[in-house]
Amino acid sequence: MKILVTGGTGYIGSHTVVELQQKGHEVIIVDNFSNSEKSVLSSIEKITGILPQFEEFDLVDETRTSDFFKRHNDIGGVIHFAAYKAVGESVEKPLIYYRNNINSLLNILEGMKANNIRNLVFSSSCTVYGQPDKLPVAEDSPIKPALSPYGNTKQIAEEIISDTLKTSDIRAIMLRYFNPIGAHETAHIGELPIGVPNNLIPFITQTAIGKREVLSVFGDDYNTPDGTAIRDYIHIVDLAKAHVVALDRMIENKSLSDGEIFNLGTGNGYSVLEVIKSFEKVSGEKLNYHIVKRRSGDIEKVWADTKFANMELGWKAEKSLDEMTLSAWKWEKELSAHDSNK
Numbered sequence: 001m002k003i004l005v006t007g008g009t010g011y012i013g014s015h016t017v018v019e020l021q022q023k024g025h026e027v028i029i030v031d032n033f034s035n036s037e038k039s040v041l042s043s044i045e046k047i048t049g050i051l052p053q054f055e056e057f058d059l060v061d062e063t064r065t066s067d068f069f070k071r072h073n074d075i076g077g078v079i080h081f082a083a084y085k086a087v088g089e090s091v092e093k094p095l096i097y098y099r100n101n102i103n104s105l106l107n108i109l110e111g112m113k114a115n116n117i118r119n120l121v122f123s124s125s126c127t128v129y130g131q132p133d134k135l136p137v138a139e140d141s142p143i144k145p146a147l148s149p150y151g152n153t154k155q156i157a158e159e160i161i162s163d164t165l166k167t168s169d170i171r172a173i174m175l176r177y178f179n180p181i182g183a184h185e186t187a188h189i190g191e192l193p194i195g196v197p198n199n200l201i202p203f204i205t206q207t208a209i210g211k212r213e214v215l216s217v218f219g220d221d222y223n224t225p226d227g228t229a230i231r232d233y234i235h236i237v238d239l240a241k242a243h244v245v246a247l248d249r250m251i252e253n254k255s256l257s258d259g260e261i262f263n264l265g266t267g268n269g270y271s272v273l274e275v276i277k278s279f280e281k282v283s284g285e286k287l288n289y290h291i292v293k294r295r296s297g298d299i300e301k302v303w304a305d306t307k308f309a310n311m312e313l314g315w316k317a318e319k320s321l322d323e324m325t326l327s328a329w330k331w332e333k334e335l336s337a338h339d340s341n342k
């Protein structure tokens with residue numbers, strides 16, 4: 001079945017395209033390279049032997065998006081990743097985030113309705129929970145007021161999708177990611193942060209490879225065993241596989257309702273210092289870091305209740321933290337070898 005993957009040259013999108021192709025799905029990617037590189041297409045081909053079909057345009061463009069759907073009326077499902085996702089940037093440029101993340105979703109939903117495409121997998125985030133009152137956090141936990149426009153666009157998107165399901169044949173599975181990290185074992189694809197990384201893992205690997213001077217650990221005065229904040233890190237390949245399972249669940253008409261929500265985490269929380277320790281162990285590198293004050297907007301601790309995804313979706317994250325940090329390190333070394341060949 002031909003599957004549209006929006007944002008398919010991005011970090012999570014590219015890993016999902018690999019898993020889709022390896023499960024026999026035909027993939028067409030739409031991307032505008034606002035946060036990725038066109039070379040990812042050939043990197044995907046290096047892994048799977050199949051160069052994905054591809055069209056470059058901005059999904060915020062209503063005419064271009066509607067025209068795309070008219071020309072591809074054999075699409076059996078959509079996995080919608082395309083969105084801006086930098087929390088800090090969203091605080092500085094809220095209107096850009098609302099226009100990009102919401103308008104692109106509206107155009108996708110209109111296109112699906114107009115062309116009778118039923119199946120949507122949507123990329124959501126655990127940020128919708130804010131700082132949960134109870135841990136582990138389950139899918140029926142209360143949604144807290146968003147701490148950033150980015151997080152708000154995910155909450156609003158979930159509501160837009162839920163309302164659309166009531167008045168159309170569309171059915172959706174919304175996947176709430178915890179902290180996806182690491183890279184494909186081939187090191188042909190991985191996280192490609194543009195500029196100074198916001199996220200922990202690319203900052204760790206760039207510090208270790210010498211691209212950054214020092215890692216700043218944002219606070220060690222949290223109410224956690226070692227004082228640093230805790231997150232549920234999940235290997236990007238485990239996360240990617242869950243998208244194929246979700247898509248196939250709808251194609252095979254196994255959904256319990258037209259709108260399902262699943263947490264994609266491991267159920268284990270690790271602190272920043274535990275992640276650093278794992279990285280130093282697998283890489284053999286001593287990481288240069290120092291403790292600084294907390295980053296505003298950060299929550300203290302979160303990890304997923306994965307029972308519903310494990311039992312109902314029939315999916316479970318398998319890779320360990322060490323496998324995650326090692327794959328991230330291999331990818332960073334690949335990137336730097338590639339840069340030095342330029």
Ligand code: WQD
Nearest residue numbers: 085087125127198199200201203216217218229231272298
């Ligand atoms: C992880 C931990 C930081 C950088 C965000 C979004 C989430 C998703 C992933 C899009 C925190 C600490 C980080 C650094 C540090 N994005 N840290 N020094 O903030 O949990 O989640 O990115 O979907 O939606 O909210 O991820 O990797 O930025 O931070 O100490 O240089 O590492 O304080 O405790 P986060 P992160």
